[in-house]
Amino acid sequence: MDQTASAAMSCCDDASTSEDQQLACRQASRRRPRERVRCAPAPAPLADVVREHALLHLTPAAAARLRLVHPAWARRLASPLFAVAHAATPRRMSGLFVPTSGFLPFDSSDAVPSRTLAFAPASPGSITVLSSSHGLACCFSPADDAYFLCNPATASWAPVPCPPCRPTWPRPAMVVLFDASPYNFRGDYALVCAAEVAPGSGAYCFKVFTSGTGAWRVAAGDDAIVPAEGLVAASGVATGAGGMKTAWWRTSVGTAVGYSPATGRVEIVLCPGDSGMWEIGSAGGKLHCAVRDGSDVAVFRLIGEHGSCSWEEVTRVSVTELLPSRQVKLSESEGSGDDCELESASVAVVEEKEVRRLDDDGVRLLGFQGGAAWPEVVVLAGRRLVAFDTRTRRRREVTVPDPEEEEEQDEEQQRWDGAEYAVHTNTLALVAPAVLAGEPMLVDESLSAPPDEA
Known part of the structure; x- marks a missing residue:
């Protein structure tokens, strides 16, 4: 408390002072808080708040269009620091890369410049x-034998x-590990490849590549097999x-296998339900799985630490909520009387076929990922590809193109x-150039034999 306020309070406590003096004392005691209010910083302009915070939640395609709004926005969106912050902002998944059609976005605003990655130096149509x-994708071109x-x-x-x-095997079991923290200014990443020690053995080792070293190493020790x-x-997820990332895959025998390059630990967990109809995914940095349970899809989250992991059910969604029957709405100009009755009969037939298809287990669960704590379940039914948010109960759907209708x-x-x-x-994550030091070398030589000699 300053001297003015102290003097004012002591003056007010003195009973011998007159009323005028007491009034002056009370005014002096209020003067200091008023000065503090006057000295408070003015709120930031709305344009600055939008530029610094709201732009981070835009899709990359929308951010590219908004560069034309103002030069200050163009500088902000072109900054490498903005790209790092954009990659670190939690966001929902954008779509899927499929072999027949390239990238299929759930929303038109999440499209990419080339759905077939035509900008990559690889043979056309051979990129997987x-x-x-x-936002970082690891690709392989079998025709060029290049990653x-x-x-x-x-x-x-890169x-x-x-x-x-x-x-x-036709498809390498690869998982991208990317640290999306605000301090990854270069866009460094790691790749984990699960490789079978010997063909048909069912035993796997793990190979790790880091962009900082530019070389592959094979995980050492018996615990790494x-x-x-x-x-x-194709089930790999991070x-x-x-820096404590883990690469996970599921198996066809009802287990999920994880490997952490930072700790060198291997984790094995069992499927919490029917292992013939389940899929793993990532949400909020945690491993999740979706399991078909009769007419429902149960979603579980892995909790616990190494050696004491268990599944916890977080939500349950009915298949009819995931894939509601499509209904056809008729306008008055489309017909009346007998025509409407015929159309209504055809709609009933369509709905009956839809229900019969669902009862025959025509729904396939797919993997999923997202930055939010609540996952989006992804299912495929015929040509319907649906992402269902388990928290908001909102559905996003895209139709898979039919190859017979595609001229190309x-x-x-x-x-x-x-x-x-x-x-x-989709994010604006930076891609760090790998420091390629000649031919890849095996850093750890403790394995008894390479996979081709075991």
């Missing part, structure tokens, strides 16, 4: 997206050397925060059945 995390990491939203890319003892019979390469597709191209895909979330 193996994994994606926070690269790219950001489909910004058309930036080459990646082939893993040692290259896998022989895990039984993972029937490992599904969990964790900061091969005549022998089959309709996508959901077996091969990669879930993707």
Whole structure:
């Protein structure tokens, strides 16, 4: 308390003072708070608040269009610091990369400049997206025998050397680990590849690539070799925060296998339900899974630490809520009388076929990812690809193109059945150029034999 206020209070406490003096004392005691109010900083202009905070929640396509609003917005959106902050902002998934049609966004505002990644230096039509995390996608071109990491939203890319003892199966089991913290200014990343030690053995080891070193290493020790019979390469997903990331895959025998390059630990968890109808995903940095349970889809979250993990059910969604029957609305100009009765009968037939298809288990669960704590369940039913938010109960849907209707597709191209895909979330994440130091080398030599000699 300053001297003026102290003197004013002591003056007011003195009973011998006159009324005029007491009034002066009370005015002096109020003078200091009023001065503090006058000295308070003025609120920031609304334009500055929007530029610094609201732009982070835009999709990359919308951010590119808004560069024309004002030069200050253009500078902000072109800043590398903004790209880092944009990648660190939690957001929902944008769509899926599928073999037949490229990228399928759930919203038109989440489209990418080239759905087939035509900007990449690879043979046309041969690019396969193996994994994606926070906007960075790891791609493989079988025709060129080349790997690269790219950001489909910004058309930036960087080459990646082939893993040692290259896998022989059609699709490498790869997972992108990207630290989406505000301190990853270079856009550094890591890749984890699960490789079978010997063909048909069912035992897998893990190979790790980091953009900072530019080389692959094979995880050492007996603990880094895990039984993972029937490992599904397309099911890879990343969990964790900061540098403590974990790569997960599910298997066809009802288990999920995870490996953390930071700790070197391997985790194995069992499916909490029917292992024939389940899929894993990531939400809020935690491992989740969706399991078909009769007419419902149950969503679980993995809780606990290494060695004491368990599944916790977080929500349950009915299949009819995920895929409601489509109804046809007739206008007065479309017909009346007998015509309307015939149309109503055809609608009933369509709805009956829809219900019969659902009862025959025609719904396929797919993997999912997102920055929010509540996951979005993804299902495929025929040509309907649906993402359902388990918190808001909102549905986003896209129709999968039919190869027969696509003029650019091969005549022998089959309709996508959901077996091969990669879930993707659009961000402005930077792609760090890998420090390529010649041929990839095995850093850890403790394995008894390379996979091709075991």
